[in-house]
Amino acid sequence: MDEGIMDYLKRVFPERGKQITELYNLIGRPDERYATSIFIYGGTSVGKTSITKSLLRKLNMKHAFVNLTECYSSKLLYENILNKLSDHKIDPLTGQPYAKCDNMMDFVYYLQEIHAEMNLDGSVIVLDRAEKLRSMEFNLLPVFLRFREICKINITVLFISELIFEKFYGRAGLVEPIRVHFPQYNKEELLNILSEDIHYARQAILNDFDELIDFDENFYRNYVNLFLSMFYRVCRDLSELRYMARINFVKYSEPIMNKETSIDDSMTLWRKVAPALKSSLEVLYLRIADDKTHSETAKQSSSSTFSKQNVARTLELPFYAKYLLIAAFLASYNPAKEDKRMFVKNHGKKVKSKSDIKKKSKVSEQLNTQLGPKPFTLDRLLAIFYSILDENIGFNNNLLVQLSSLVELQLLSSLSDNFVLDGRKYKCNVNFDFIQTISKMVGFNIRKYLSDFSHM
The missing domain is CATH 3.40.50.300 (P-loop containing nucleotide triphosphate hydrolases)
Structure with missing residues (x-):
């Protein structure tokens, strides 16, 4: 050997x-x-x-x-x-x-x-x-x-x-x-691999601040550990994790470079970088900007809403693809039993009692939009799509191509084998702020069709 x-x-x-x-x-x-x-x-x-x-x-x-x-x-x-x-x-x-x-x-x-x-x-x-x-x-x-x-x-x-x-x-x-x-890397393996990128981290600091803070391997490893605590549950792709870890390290180091805190104050550093990491989760896999552009955007605004809306506006999706994405969001965040009430005309309105409204609005964390997306079938997606679309268009290959494009862009996830034709399942990957921006672009009121807001 x-x-x-x-x-x-x-x-x-x-x-x-x-x-x-x-x-x-x-x-x-x-x-x-x-x-x-x-x-x-x-x-x-x-x-x-x-x-x-x-x-x-x-x-x-x-x-x-x-x-x-x-x-x-x-x-x-x-x-x-x-x-x-x-x-x-x-x-x-x-x-x-x-x-x-x-x-x-x-x-x-x-x-x-x-x-x-x-x-x-x-x-x-x-x-x-x-x-x-x-x-x-x-x-x-x-x-x-x-x-x-x-x-x-x-x-x-x-x-x-x-x-x-x-x-x-x-x-x-x-x-x-x-x-x-x-096999997939476990969390400890990812921690060891990403910690090896310390030389890229030092270069990123030099590119943005023209000076280098005096940090060692333990400091960077602690950052990676904090980073994985947020990203590991939603992403195991090493390439994507490595990319996101590098571009967010500059944001993590900003309070030290600006003399706002010391290098040993890990709690303050975590509190300040947490909003940037949450914002990065919303654009996972999209790679809409290079490292430098991402850093400049982070400096221009600390608001995560700005970032999400900017991503949604820069995506050049076809008209029907936008409606497919909206339909996918509705299918992911509405219970299937609510479809008839939400999308079928003359279904017979349900009379809401005060107890129903109170139960619905009792705890915001129990809202479907807070609990995460649920899988849905292709048939249900197309049924909602045709229900919310004002135009009468036939089912054709163009719609399937646009659906495949949404999967390739990681806006949707396919949960079935590519060769399964019957009962294919998908899941929507975008959040409410993102889909609300897409809905405004086509003049669609998405809140009207979400069960979370139907009692309001």
């Missing part, structure tokens, strides 16, 4: 030593390699792709790394693999691949041709976003699972996916790959 490579990877990717060792043992010795296919799986931002790429580069192994989101057809997939394994440089003028390849038989033939010229034994094919194989040609997954047996070349295929392998069981006769699991 090359200790230098292992030490480097474990230093660059802390808390992933076990997975790095597993992968190295499976592909690090080409002469002893026995794994035909390896299935690497885990959630988003857990290091699957980065570690695989770094390991292959450090071992100087010939490999073809292919993202199946980009290579969405078998033709693109075949030609990309052939280009990379043959070291073929595509002419930007002609765009000609190594060979035009439309089927698996031609792909294997050209691969053996490359092998005869440059010996592909010990090479690796990496299929990132492997879950896309489920919607591609039926023979791709079974063939790549037993690829060495079919092409007669010592090539290992690595699948990288966010889904477990059981989700691929729709195909009969699949060969079981060796599995390597990348």
Whole structure:
């Protein structure tokens, strides 16, 4: 085992030593390699792709790394693999691949041709976003699972996916790959990883204040611990947490730089940074500004409302997408049993007694808008959408595309598998201030359709 490579990877990717060792043992010795296919799986931002790429580069192994989101057809997939394994440089003028390849038989033939010229034994094919194989040609997954047996070349295929392998069981006769699991980071692991970013924190302070406060690793670790106490419950994405931790550290340090408090007064620092962290939670995943712009915005206004309204106004959503988002908010924060009363005309008004009103307004923390979003089905979302929309439009692919865009923007979360067509569920990620701004842009009174305010 090359200790230098292992030490480097474990230093660059802390808390992933076990997975790095597993992968190295499976592909690090080409002469002893026995794994035909390896299935690497885990959630988003857990290091699957980065570690695989770094390991292959450090071992100087010939490999073809292919993202199946980009290579969405078998033709693109075949030609990309052939280009990379043959070291073929595509002419930007002609765009000609190594060979035009439309089927698996031609792909294997050209691969053996490359092998005869440059010996592909010990090479690796990496299929990132492997879950896309489920919607591609039926023979791709079974063939790549037993690829060495079919092409007669010592090539290992690595699948990288966010889904477990059981989700691929729709195909009969699949060969079981060796599995390597990348679990989500726990809070202690995230604390250790984010605490390593202290040099970025120092640079952020210099960029904003042109001077550096004298803080040590314990000070930054305490900040990260406070940061995770608010963010860990709602986000486990390391990339997003790292981004948010860096841009909020400047706000955390402002009272010290402005001589308002000392570096040891952690309670005052926490009290002052808490509103900024809560405001950042509202724009999680949106990344509407870079670090410098975020810092300048924070200095211009301490009001979180300004930030939320500004985000809502800068989002260039199509007209129907705004109504879909409003409908999603209503579906998330209204009980399903209230839909008839809220959205159906001539449903028969319920007579409210004084006890009903008193019970409804007794404790503000019991309001649905304070308890968090609830899941809802696609059918219910569309029913509310058509109810609140004044126009008569038919159901078409355009609406589904706009719904997918809201999920991609993290304004909605999909709680179902992408291949589940019946009873798909979603959850709305935006808060009341955000959706109220969106509603004003289209002239919609959202309070009128929320059960929390119906008694007022």
